[in-house]
Amino acid sequence: AKYLFIAAQAADTPSTHETRLFFKYILERIDFERDMHFQTCTTIDTLDYSGYALNEGSKVIIAAAGDKKRTLCKNVNPNLKQNINSVTWVSDGILAIEMEDFISYENASSEIEKLVLNLEPIDTSDIGIIVICNDSEFLAKDWNNFLWATFTRSDPSKDIYGIGSQYINKHWGCKGPIIIDARTKPHHAPILQENEKALEAIEHFFQKGQPLEGF
Template sequence: TTWQEDGGPFITLPLVYTENPLTKKHNLGIYRLQVYDSHSTGLHWQIQKGGGFHYQEAEAQGKPLPVTVFLGGPPALILAAIAPLPEDVPELVLASLLAGEKLRMTGNPLGGHRLAAEAEFALVGFAPPNERRSEGPFGDHYGYYSLQHAYPVFHVESVFHRPDAIYPATVVGKPRQEDFIIGDYLQRLLSPLFPLVMPGVRDLWTYGETGFHSLAAAVVRERYGREALVSGFRILGEGQLSLTKFLILTDTPQDLPDFPKLFEHMLARVRWETDLFVFSNVSMDTLDYTSGEVNEGSKAIMLGLGQPVRDLPREFRGELPRDVVYAEVFCGGCLVIQGVPYEREPEQAGRLAREPIFSEWPLIVLHDDVEVARSASLFLWATWTRFEPAADIYAAQTSIERHHLSYHGPIVIDARTKPGFPAELVVRDDVSAMVDKRWREYFPRGL
């Protein structure tokens, strides 16, 4: 196990290879495997995953899906498995392009899928139709435990390995971990392709601090009024980007990874009445529990186009309302407030939106701890992994105009921890001490 509350041992860096039963097009993805016994594991196929779509096709035919899991191999193979490619774009081809040479494959002497010749291990088996087992909990890259749910089962029939094979693994948890670095690298690597696939999108960035799917920002074309929304809907219809929870759109070139600067740019331009769109009752990333449901929730698009429409406040002055412990500025126009626990006052966010003392602030974010305002990484993680647009956005006033819900600022985001949220990943003191001790045993001279 990696985290103390994990449901059991997991294979954390499996390269899961499957083929579509109808088209024979392949998918290679990293889907964690919970080890049940010496011959079976769980297969964590979340929604919008290529391997899961293949399994769905096989299950509809009442047939088992052949599955091959590679452990280790060329770094290009691992990167290709992680890359968020459109469905049916072959990951093995990307691996060859990244490596600068054709990926070496070899036949399986027992028949079935070919094997990656340089993999350390290859687990060969199948996932039968209509079989599910409880999988999880697992300390995941959102920084919380993903909970127990029923997933397909992988039955291992044979194992191949290199001489003196090395078992690969990774650790995920609260950002930043290894997956964060890999994700950022892949974004920079693949970013030139975005305008080719989505011509209206000039630049795109997803924020690893939020688990990638919780927040994305894009620079898009605005050659006529509201063209930006065309690109927004295009992004939300593209592969794994369709799982994006909150999408920020601007028409002015920006350094998107510099979030505080981007956010100031947006807050100076957004017209809440017409530029904030919330879509309820849509699919949401499996690992995001903010809606209280699995795979269901809401999304939002925020526009910040053209010239500024306001000067941003940068310092808070005045007396704080009751039950507000602290207030601290995150960036121009965004004030972080430390309130009371959600269980004590669930309606605090709505009340704060109507407080006259905050009327000059475009955005207020209600947190359990104001300390999140002092770090962009912490602000991103604690805000976007703890709120759901349809449930946790409040305004001083709302009205319906032409079937559009029109918000009148200030806007308040309630990012406090809510009942039912999974537990945050925290390293126990005894575990930390044991790791430090063993680390010195393994690496007495350091790395």
């Protein structure tokens, strides 16, 4: 797994199959300075195209346990809207910010450094994840859109940033929240889109009396 989220097995821990509740549980408890563990320059799945070369990239383990540390936001802080354009609430403690297309990692680092400077004066203690994306409305429209776009379009060691980030004894952490740059990158495969002509050509196979009826 490129992103592995681990929680203690407690009486109130949601099932991992309830992904939205599980994320909420993790984000309420994570210590951003302690609980993120990166594996860099390692092997990744061939089908994952977010790394810098075939079968090469990074992974992160996010482990959370213990008492609830924060109450997550259920909307966008008005102060945040004054400082940041195109910010959208996705789910409890998760926001999406739409930015210009990704050009390079050097440029992205500069862009996100400016974003962090804008965020620092604002109380972000109720936010767990900020996702930088190409289309914030798409990300927020459906939970599966968030999961797909955020975690397939990012390489943990290159695309995770954070407010108040620092290294201590080779361990990366931040004050929080974390920022994930999930914009499409030049080395990503093209976006898979439905072909309307192809759909029209096969549609009759699914009609009553045809071989694929009921599918």
